[in-house]
Amino acid sequence: MSMQVKHYLGDKDVQAILGTLLRVGVIVSACVVFIGGLVFLYNNSSQISSFETFKPEDVRFSSIAEILKGLKTFDGLAIIQFGVILLIFTPIARVVFSIFGFLMEKDYMYVIIGIIVLCIIVASLYLDIAH
Amino acid sequence: MSILLFTLIVLIGAFLAGLLGSLTGLGGGVIIIPLLTLGLGVDIHYAIGASIISVIATSSGSAAAYVKEGITNIRIGMFLEVATTASAIVGVVIASYIKADYIVVIFGFILLFSAVMMLKKKIDHSNNEKTSILANYFKLNGSYPTEGKIQQYAVHRVVGGFSMMFLAGILSGLLGIGSGALKVIGMDNIMKIPFKVSTTTSNFMIGVTAAASALVYLHKGQINPAIAMPVTIGVILGATLGAKILIRTKTDKLKVVFAIVVTILALQMIYKGLTGTI
Numbered sequence: 001m002s003m004q005v006k007h008y009l010g011d012k013d014v015q016a017i018l019g020t021l022l023r024v025g026v027i028v029s030a031c032v033v034f035i036g037g038l039v040f041l042y043n044n045s046s047q048i049s050s051f052e053t054f055k056p057e058d059v060r061f062s063s064i065a066e067i068l069k070g071l072k073t074f075d076g077l078a079i080i081q082f083g084v085i086l087l088i089f090t091p092i093a094r095v096v097f098s099i100f101g102f103l104m105e106k107d108y109m110y111v112i113i114g115i116i117v118l119c120i121i122v123a124s125l126y127l128d129i130a131h
Numbered sequence: 132m133s134i135l136l137f138t139l140i141v142l143i144g145a146f147l148a149g150l151l152g153s154l155t156g157l158g159g160g161v162i163i164i165p166l167l168t169l170g171l172g173v174d175i176h177y178a179i180g181a182s183i184i185s186v187i188a189t190s191s192g193s194a195a196a197y198v199k200e201g202i203t204n205i206r207i208g209m210f211l212e213v214a215t216t217a218s219a220i221v222g223v224v225i226a227s228y229i230k231a232d233y234i235v236v237i238f239g240f241i242l243l244f245s246a247v248m249m250l251k252k253k254i255d256h257s258n259n260e261k262t263s264i265l266a267n268y269f270k271l272n273g274s275y276p277t278e279g280k281i282q283q284y285a286v287h288r289v290v291g292g293f294s295m296m297f298l299a300g301i302l303s304g305l306l307g308i309g310s311g312a313l314k315v316i317g318m319d320n321i322m323k324i325p326f327k328v329s330t331t332t333s334n335f336m337i338g339v340t341a342a343a344s345a346l347v348y349l350h351k352g353q354i355n356p357a358i359a360m361p362v363t364i365g366v367i368l369g370a371t372l373g374a375k376i377l378i379r380t381k382t383d384k385l386k387v388v389f390a391i392v393v394t395i396l397a398l399q400m401i402y403k404g405l406t407g408t409i
Binding site: 018026034036045047054061077085091107110114123127 | 173205213217335353358
């Protein structure tokens with residue numbers, strides 16, 4: 001019983017840090033998206049929107065490399081997409097953080113399970129699907 | 132429609148989606164997709180891409196708030212994420228091979244199902260009786276503090292729960308939603324995990340699952356920054372306000388009204404998908 005209580009307290013500390021991490025992740029990415037949105041609207045506000053048909057060949061910034069390249073030219077859409085990437089990485093950071101937590105608790109089974117989850121996510125980065 | 136007008140409409144819509152989603156527990160994704168497709172004529176592929184981003188935003192945003200009250204069982208979450216992340220990718224792959232009309236129809240049915248689940252009274256099945264061998268092996272049983280005591284709980288039917296999560300992941304990847312309703316069935320009803328643990332743990336899983344599918348959607352070009360921008364900002368603001376209101380408001384009546392609205396949207400999606408007019 002006492003072991004379990006101790007265990008729980010340890011988790012609570014990790015969770016407090018995680019809570020902050022998640023909040024910061026969401027706030028920072030929302031700010032980046034907002035700034036990108038302002039830049040984009042400033043340059044394109046009167047353009048006509050056309051999202052009625054999905055045209056994958058027209059889509060820019062669909063890879064991390066392209067997004068980083070677009071950032072250098074201060075492209076509004078690239079900045080938005082960078083914010084989106086930050087948002088996507090927030091829960092992934094939570095997984096990484098949990099793996100370190102398991103490592104500190106010397107729970108190697110869960111270190112491996114965490115790494116499996118991380119590998120699946122990383123694999124999705126390289127998955128190339130024909131349209 | 133000019134980009135500026137489009138952005139403003141989506142911003143307001145996403146704000147309301149985030150607000151209602153967090154007040155009713157339905158999540159943002161299931162409302163964003165009908166808003167974009169039925170309301171603004173946006174292609175379902177872009178709508179799904181925007182929705183998956185809104186799912187991550189609501190999940191991470193509310194997780195920060197949950198940390199104070201609930202107790203996430205990181206082991207249960209991580210264990211089940213093996214199923215949800217792998218199957219989410221399967222879902223995205225399936226989405227590339229079936230006609231968009233079918234995706235719209237499936238979405239409509241999931242929307243109907245979510246409306247029913249929202250109204251159903253949730254029953255806490257948790258207990259500390261004999262647990263399964265697998266739950267012991269994977270150290271899934273846990274405890275949480277309640278009224279100054281430590282409450283132990285046992286996890287049941289691990290294989291059943293894991294399979295349900297696999298289904299939830301497929302639908303999450305296929306439709307760009309959080310699949311919260313299915314995760315609740317898996318954790319509360321099948322595995323008998325107490326609410327205090329299941330709500331926050333499923334929220335943890337929703338974010339991680341959505342991140343896996345979001346990366347694939349990004350590569351497929353379905354995350355259009357011009358749509359993602361107002362959706363992300365609107366949903367985050369709406370969900371944050373919703374979480375604040377939720378603490379001091381009863382939402383029973385709102386849920387009934389909202390269930391009716393969601394049902395109408397669902398029937399419309401099914402009809403448009405079947406007739407190919409979306």
